[in-house]
Every structure is written in structure tokens, then in C-alpha cells.
Amino acid sequence: MDMFFQGDNSMPTSFSSDILPLFRPTDIACMKARGVSLGVSDWMRDPTAKFGFPDHGNARRVFSALSRGKMPPDGAWPPDKLAIYQQWMNEGSISRAIPARVLRAFACGIA
Structure with missing residues (x-):
């Protein structure tokens, strides 16, 4: 397990704190050029x-590509990262709004 998931299901996963950090800036830039907005x-x-x-x-x-090893181009995600992403989708967290100010702070390296 990595630092993003400790097995404690008391706090739901969120895009800003759990999913976005899984993607490297190079992943986001690479996929943006292909019309896939990983960072949005x-x-x-x-x-x-x-x-x-x-x-x-x-x-x-995105999850389909990740789980088939098609993303990122330099190697498949390990099972723990896939589990976090799957948990985010399963919990319904996928539908929860993230305040724009939080996303801007993350993008600027503040968060």
C-alpha cells in the first residue's frame, strides 16, 4: 500500500486529495494533448x-485504460493505485463536487 490509502474506509476518497495526486504532471500533460483531462x-x-x-x-x-496497462505509457499502475481509483468510483465520490479553489491551490503547488 502507498501513502494515499491506509485501508481506513471512514473517510471517502476524493478527487482532489486521493485521485489527482496519483497522476504525475507528465501524465496530465500527455493525456491533455489527446483530449483526456486527467487534471480537471x-x-x-x-x-x-x-x-x-x-x-x-x-x-x-480512464480506469479501463489504467487497469489494462494502457496508461501511463511508461508502465502499468500497481494494484494499490488501481484500488484507490476503484474505491473512488465505488463510493460514489466520483459525483461529489470539489471546490474550484482547492483545485487551483493544488495546481499551483499550494495544497
């Missing part, structure tokens, strides 16, 4: 059915 909470949490998924198509498409 609203894009990742979009509830729209897309890409053959019944809901939250963006997040589910």
Missing part, C-alpha cells in the same frame, strides 16, 4: 454516459 475535476466527474459506459464515461474510460 469536472471532466473526470462528468456523469454523462460515454464510450459505452452507462455513466461517468470519462472516469470509467
Whole structure:
């Protein structure tokens, strides 16, 4: 297990504190050029059915690529990172809003 998940399910996972830190700046930049906004909470949490998924198509498409080892390009995520992402989707945290000020602080390196 890594530092992002300690097995304590008392606090739900969140995009800003649990998911966004899993992606490196190079991952975010690489995928942005391909129309995949890994670093944008609203894009990742979009509830729209897309890409053959019944809901939250963006997040589910990213998870599909991660779990098949297609992302990131330099090697598959370890099981603990995949488990955090899966937990985020399973808990329904995927739909919770993240304040824009929190995302700006993270992007600026403040958080």
C-alpha cells in the first residue's frame, strides 16, 4: 500500500486529495494533448454516459485504460493505485463536487 490509502474506509476518497495526486504532471500533460483531462475535476466527474459506459464515461474510460496497462505509457499502475481509483468510483465520490479553489491551490503547488 502507498501513502494515499491506509485501508481506513471512514473517510471517502476524493478527487482532489486521493485521485489527482496519483497522476504525475507528465501524465496530465500527455493525456491533455489527446483530449483526456486527467487534471480537471469536472471532466473526470462528468456523469454523462460515454464510450459505452452507462455513466461517468470519462472516469470509467480512464480506469479501463489504467487497469489494462494502457496508461501511463511508461508502465502499468500497481494494484494499490488501481484500488484507490476503484474505491473512488465505488463510493460514489466520483459525483461529489470539489471546490474550484482547492483545485487551483493544488495546481499551483499550494495544497
